[in-house]
Amino acid sequence: MDRDSLMRMLAAMALVTPLLVLFTLLSMILWDGLPGLSLDFVLGLPSGRPEETGILPALVGSIYVTGLATIISFLLGLGISIYLTEFVGDERVREVFYFIVDMLAGVPSVVYGIVGLAVIGIGLGLGRSVLTGAVTLAFLILPLVTVATVEAIRSIPDSLRLATYSLGASRLEVVTHVVLPMALPRALTGTVLAIARAIGEAAPILVISGVLFTRSIPISLLDEFTVLPLVIFNWVMRPQEVYIGLASSAIIVLLLLYIGISSIALYMRYSGGRRIREV
Amino acid sequence: MSLSEELFERKVWRERIFRLVPLGLTILAGLALASIIAVLVVESIPFFSRVDPLEFLFGTRWTVLFRDKSFGVLPLVWGTIVTSMVAISVAGVLGIGSAIYLAEYSSERVRAVAKPMLELLAGVPTVVYGFLAVNYVTPMLRALIPDIEVYNAFSAGLVMGLMITPIISSLSEDAMYSVPDSLRLSAYALGAKKHQVVTRVVLRAALPGIVAAYILGLARAFGETMIVAIAAGSRPVLTLNIFESIQTLTGYIAQVAMGDAPYGTIEFYSLFAVGLYLLLMVMLMNLIGLYISRRFSMRVSRV
Incomplete structure (x- = not known):
């Protein structure tokens, strides 16, 4: 050859x-x-007997914490990117901020867990709660969300902004009527990708929650909680044969969630991207 | 005041308030980085008031969770280095190979399928990778290496390599992609074959970007927690045998988190000391990686 x-x-x-x-x-x-995968397993409560156990509290915990983190992170990211793109005139300020975002993106997730526990859990007294977990995860995915939102806003042609200003619009009106509606599809795509990342995060939640097994479903923001990756971690660490099956079944559920969310993002990327280019 | 003036005033105020909100959020995020470092420093003060920093940095025994405590962090650092080196050896080869294929050989259609698949690969939850390592990879390796322990640095590193392959691939591909076509065409005009263009022109021009990709991938491996917590073991030892059980910095943090160290104990504060050590190492690597890739992108734009 x-x-x-x-x-x-x-x-x-x-x-x-x-x-x-x-x-x-x-x-x-x-x-x-x-x-081992059945409706009883997905919607059942954990039990000391492996053959009867279920993952409902962890599933609810995962969706609860990730959902809340996404909302917090999206609002934060949106605010930051509007400031960086619409208000900052000095390119150097923007460069410094992009550098900070890059560095934040490089901080290991387990470190976010330690800092979240110290600042929010102990410092603000919120304990090992859903809220502590959600805020920590929100900061963890903030770099992903911010980069996606900034890129979405930057892809809007300046001519549209200028045209709107020339009609007498204020900056608030330009942002709410032109920038946001046009940037939203791409910004949301990035955010959905961040959700896919957050749903599988185990390390920071392990530090913050520490709960590997619980029968109670989290309802209040201040409740203790566990998440699906932690339940899997708990089962993987057990030597008995039966837990391999349980861990595998729970992994299938987690992967379905992950692939489902990622596919939504990929679909949005291809359908949303086209709309902007047409303008 | 007339009605129109009043409306104008209201509009001006709305603008002022509107300006403050994004500014506040941006400051908050900027402070996040500073406060991560500050919190780790402040919270490790109780640890370093009881432990000599020199013993921490250069001691070779780490037995914080035992009654007879030693606080030398080197075994954990060694564990981190060993697993990451295995990972980067795997991901280095696979990542650069796939980047070469995607940037230089593949058709648009293959690219459109392969890139999202690689992206999907990078985001698979790391507990899943840990499970793969301990349940499938280690038993398979036992056929080749009978002495391999149930928990070992090699399996964890192999699987971690799989996880960071997409990162290295995508960053290296970006670097190759930004090599101007004029360079390729000049090489062809001199009679070079495709493989010569790839190895002697593209790879060489993209080298800084590829080095940056390796460093950033290595930083990712250093910070990875669940794979090593599950598959690498929890025995902090300085061993040259990669088929033995070891413990990494992140693995130690996970072990303490599982054991519920009470607030105020030395075990609890050791989380922050180890976390700070890890963060400083990872940040240093990221800084070097970003510096190289920035300098590189400037050079390309000048061409």
Whole structure:
């Protein structure tokens, strides 16, 4: 074989190998987990007896905390990106802020957990609660949300802003009537991708909640909680055979959530992107 | 005041308030970074008032959770380095290979399918990766390496490599993509073959970007928690054997979090000391990575 096709083949193998390995391993999880997957498992309460156990409190906890974190993070991110794109005239200020966002994105998630516990849980006295978890996760995904929103707003042609200003609109009106409606689809796409990331986060929640097993479903913002990844973690760490099946079944549920949310984002990216280009 | 003046006044006030809200949020986010560092520093003061910082930095025994306590962080640092090095060796090869394929060889259609799949791969929850390592990868490896322990640095590193492959791939591809076509075409005009163009022109021009990708990927591996907490073990030892159980900085944090260390104990404060150490290492790597990639992007724009 000549060097050209050798190079091409090696590169293609590098692309295919990780995907293939992962799909093989994931199908092994299906093999181990599907038999134990039932409605009783998804909507049941945990039990000391493995064959009767369920994941409902963790599922509710995951959706509760992630949902709340998303709302907080989206509002924060939106405010920040409006400020950076519409108010800051000095390019240097913007550069400094993008640098801060880059650095925040690099902070390990477990560190967010430690700081969240110290500042919000202990400092503000909110304890190991849903609210503490949600605010911490909100800051964790803030860089993702902010970058997506800034890019969405920047992709709006300046001519539209100027046209609106020339009609006598104030900055508030330009933002609410032109910038936000046009940037929203792309900003939301980035936010949905961030949700997919947040739903699988275990490390910061492990530090904050510390709860691996609970029968109570979180209702108030100040309730203790656990999340699906932590329940999986708890089961994975047990040596008995039966927990491999339970962990696999719970992983299938988590992956369905993850793939479902990611697919929404990917779909939005392709349908939302086109709309902006047409203008 | 006439009605129109009043309306105008109201509009001006709305504008003023409107200006303050985004400004406040931006300051808040800017403070987040400073406060992360500040909180870790302040909360590790109780730890360092009881533990000599020199013992922490250079001690070779870490037994904080035992009765006979030693506070040398080096075994944890070593564990982190070993797992991350395994990961970066895997992800380095796979990531750069797939980036070469995507940037230089693939058709648009393959790209449109492969890129989202890689992206999906990068976001799979890390507990899932940990489960894969301990339940499938380690048992399979036992066929080749009979002495491998149930929890070991190698399996955790391998799987972590799979996880950071997409990161390295996507960053390296960006670097290759930004190599101007004029360089490729000049090389072809001199009679170069495709593989020569790729290795001698594209890879060389994209090298700073690729180095930055490796450093940023390594930083990700340093901070990764669940995979190592599940699959690498919880035995902080300085060992050269990668098939043995070890403990990483993040693995220790997870272990303390699981054990519910009461507020005010040395175990509790050790979280912050270890967290600070981890953060400083990761931030340093990110700074170097960002610096290299920024300088690089400036060079390309000049071409």
